[in-house]
Amino acid sequence: MSSVHLKNIVKRFGSFTAVHPTDLEIPEGHFVTLLGPSGCGKTTNLRMIAGLLDPTEGEILIGGRRVNEVPIHKRNLGIVFQNYALFPHKTVAQNVAFGLHYRDVPKSEIPGKVAAALELVQLPDVGERYPKALSGGQQQRIALARAIVTEPDVLLLDEPLSALDANLREDMRVELKRIQDKIGVTTVFVTHDQSEALAMSDKIVVMSAGRVEQMGTPEEVYNTPASEFVANFLGASNILDATCRDVSGGTAQLEAPLFGAFGVPAAKAGGVSPGPARMVLRAEKLLIQPPGTTAEGQVQAEARIETVDYQGQTVRYFLRVGDTQLQAINMIDERPFEEGAAVTAGFRPQDCAALPVEAPR
Amino acid sequence: MSVEAREARQPWILLSPALSAVALLLFVPLLFIVVYSFWLRTSTGADQVGFYLDNWQEALTDAFYRDILLNTLKIAGITTLVCAVMGYPSAYFIARSRGNKAMLLLLLMLPFWISYIIRTMSWINILGVSGALNSLLLSIGLIGEPIQMLYNEVTVILGLVHFLLPFMVLNIFVSLDGIDTTLEDAATSLGATRWQAFLQVTLPLSLPGLAAGGLLCFVLGAGTYITPLVLGGPTDAMFANLVFEAIITQLNWPLGSALSLMLLAVLAVLVGIYNRYLGMAQLMKGLG
Numbered sequence: 001m002s003s004v005h006l007k008n009i010v011k012r013f014g015s016f017t018a019v020h021p022t023d024l025e026i027p028e029g030h031f032v033t034l035l036g037p038s039g040c041g042k043t044t045n046l047r048m049i050a051g052l053l054d055p056t057e058g059e060i061l062i063g064g065r066r067v068n069e070v071p072i073h074k075r076n077l078g079i080v081f082q083n084y085a086l087f088p089h090k091t092v093a094q095n096v097a098f099g100l101h102y103r104d105v106p107k108s109e110i111p112g113k114v115a116a117a118l119e120l121v122q123l124p125d126v127g128e129r130y131p132k133a134l135s136g137g138q139q140q141r142i143a144l145a146r147a148i149v150t151e152p153d154v155l156l157l158d159e160p161l162s163a164l165d166a167n168l169r170e171d172m173r174v175e176l177k178r179i180q181d182k183i184g185v186t187t188v189f190v191t192h193d194q195s196e197a198l199a200m201s202d203k204i205v206v207m208s209a210g211r212v213e214q215m216g217t218p219e220e221v222y223n224t225p226a227s228e229f230v231a232n233f234l235g236a237s238n239i240l241d242a243t244c245r246d247v248s249g250g251t252a253q254l255e256a257p258l259f260g261a262f263g264v265p266a267a268k269a270g271g272v273s274p275g276p277a278r279m280v281l282r283a284e285k286l287l288i289q290p291p292g293t294t295a296e297g298q299v300q301a302e303a304r305i306e307t308v309d310y311q312g313q314t315v316r317y318f319l320r321v322g323d324t325q326l327q328a329i330n331m332i333d334e335r336p337f338e339e340g341a342a343v344t345a346g347f348r349p350q351d352c353a354a355l356p357v358e359a360p361r
Numbered sequence: 362m363s364v365e366a367r368e369a370r371q372p373w374i375l376l377s378p379a380l381s382a383v384a385l386l387l388f389v390p391l392l393f394i395v396v397y398s399f400w401l402r403t404s405t406g407a408d409q410v411g412f413y414l415d416n417w418q419e420a421l422t423d424a425f426y427r428d429i430l431l432n433t434l435k436i437a438g439i440t441t442l443v444c445a446v447m448g449y450p451s452a453y454f455i456a457r458s459r460g461n462k463a464m465l466l467l468l469l470m471l472p473f474w475i476s477y478i479i480r481t482m483s484w485i486n487i488l489g490v491s492g493a494l495n496s497l498l499l500s501i502g503l504i505g506e507p508i509q510m511l512y513n514e515v516t517v518i519l520g521l522v523h524f525l526l527p528f529m530v531l532n533i534f535v536s537l538d539g540i541d542t543t544l545e546d547a548a549t550s551l552g553a554t555r556w557q558a559f560l561q562v563t564l565p566l567s568l569p570g571l572a573a574g575g576l577l578c579f580v581l582g583a584g585t586y587i588t589p590l591v592l593g594g595p596t597d598a599m600f601a602n603l604v605f606e607a608i609i610t611q612l613n614w615p616l617g618s619a620l621s622l623m624l625l626a627v628l629a630v631l632v633g634i635y636n637r638y639l640g641m642a643q644l645m646k647g648l649g
């Protein structure tokens with residue numbers, strides 16, 4: 001087990017910069033997720049930690065030791081690849097035992113360790129089979145067993161669940177987290193799926209176009225996004241122009257064209273100063289109510305429902321307030337509102353966050 | 362007619378032109394050859410129709426034929442080995458190169474645009490007494506007299522390697538190209554060096570391509586008669602030269618037929634062994 005530190009890492013492919021200067025510290029034993037859309041440089045970062053790519057600039061430290069010059073086979077890592085990368089010509093047991101042959105493990109202890117690893121991933125009886133004879137989810141578990149049987153310092157997972165179908169993915173998510181908790185290995189997990197990231201991580205690193213947008217706990221990145229990108233990428237958000245009147249006494253006073261004036265906790269308005277600002281309101285924090293409802297502590301506006309997207313437990317509304325379209329995701333109480341219905345849309349000011357206006361990129 | 366019945370018939374309809382061609386142009390002549398091999402050539406030069414085992418007896422018992430057959434298999438074997446050793450790294454390079462794979466494969470196919478005979482003859486201009494290599498060695502003073510480098514077993518093997526190497530490279534390439542490169546990454550991440558990863562993962566997974574390339578090189582090499590004719594000396598005749606000699610020079614069709622069937626049988630056994638262990642599908646992949 002070791003910490004991982006990417007120190008001012010840059011990666012260029014020719015003239016294309018895949019990773020802009022990045023500084024990332026992953027404490028020992030933590031489960032950290034690199035989250036971002038496809039092509040934002042997640043895999044590139046992971047491959048640099050692994051030693052499958054050389055950083056163009058900067059240092060990589062594992063357990064405080066610079067490893068830039070250490071080849072992959074000496075870094076003592078476990079990697080689970082997106083396509084599992086099981087050796088098709090070896091049995092499951094041979095696959096799992098592979099890494100043990102390159103370590104100082106006495107031959108007589110190998111079968112025991114393989115059996116223990118297969119036990120851990122709850123597939124004790126498939127050792128003699130070939131990978132082809134296993135289902136996708138089983139192959140996934142074997143790949144994990146192979147990666148952890150060597151007791152690596154760091155476990156790297158590159159979108160390990162994305163090839164599984166939805167139900168299995170959720171089961172494996174729980175399973176993976178259970179195993180990681182049990183062995184306590186420092187883990188870097190790559191995904192483009194926000195719900196995976198939110199469910200599993202100690203810390204999430206949200207990336208976009210080769211840059212780190214925000215690093216924080218799942219609650220932090222979800223509730224106080226540091227940029228419009230983060231607000232949009234994690235869940236559905238309404239982002240509106242607003243004006244900040246004043247920041248004092250732990251409150252930022254905002255004024256939005258449709259909703260009027262209200263105060264947002266300063267903790268959720270980092271970097272906002274008087275002048276133009278942006279208000280961020282999560283779709284599930286915007287409550288749709290019968291017209292004329294008044295509720296204590298709510299900021300409200302009259303709205304008309306344009307589209308109803310029924311999702312069973314929840315419903316997603318697109319509604320128009322003035323000339324702005326907003327979206328709201330609400331739990332269904334009895335039955336959803338109908339298209340064209342006049343409603344009152346409201347939110348609690350403390351559920352709103354504010355961001356400074358971003359310079360165009 | 363039901364959909365199933367139509368689908369069942371369709372392959373046969375589509376195959377029928379090819380099957381007729383194979384039947385007419387390969388199978389029927391082969392039957393003639395079989396029949397011929399039991400005829401007898403009389404001293405007058407006329408073929409005597411009948412069922413005689415004389416040709417077969419001569420072909421199977423004469424040490425002359427046996428030695429040349431063994432020599433043919435030896436030359437084909439060495440050629441195959443050299444092709445494998447030279448072809449594997451090239452195939453690996455092409456399979457692992459980014460982007461310009463198609464270009465490299467095109468370059469590999471380039472020699473096929475020139476007649477095999479011309480390519481074989483070109484060695485005379487390179488290795489002959491007044492060839493390029495001798496001129497070079499003479500001009501830099503390394504030798505005083507031109508040396509005869511042609512017309513021996515080595516030049517025959519050289520010519521065959523020149524001819525067959527692309528087949529080997531292509532077959533190994535097809536195998537290697539189908540191997541997921543992350544398998545090697547996985548192996549190195551587990552502690553294997555790149556060389557160990559190659560030996561443990563890539564090499565075993567590419568063996569089918571190597572075997573297919575090997576079989577092709579061996580069969581084509583063992584059946585050749587132009588290369589030893591152009592680049593070999595008087596003692597370097599290969600088995601197909603004997604067939605050529607018997608049929609074209611001596612007009613002894615019955616003996617030539619028996620000899621050619623003998624070579625066919627030996628190679629068929631090899632193909633049979635290959636098919637038993639690897640299946641013909643792999644060979645087809647490499648050809649296509």
Ligand SMILES: Nc1ncnc2c1ncn2[C@@H]1O[C@H](COP(=O)(O)OP(=O)(O)O)[C@@H](O)[C@H]1O
Nearest residue numbers: 013016018036037038039040041042043044045
């Ligand atoms: N070997 C490479 N050569 C050139 N560009 C590359 C290479 N590998 C990745 N890239 C580019 O770098 C960017 C980041 O890729 P990657 O790290 O794979 O993204 P992600 O894993 O987040 O989807 C992409 O735009 C990709 O096209």
Ligand SMILES: [Mg+2]
Nearest residue numbers: 039042043044
């Ligand atoms: Mg990726």
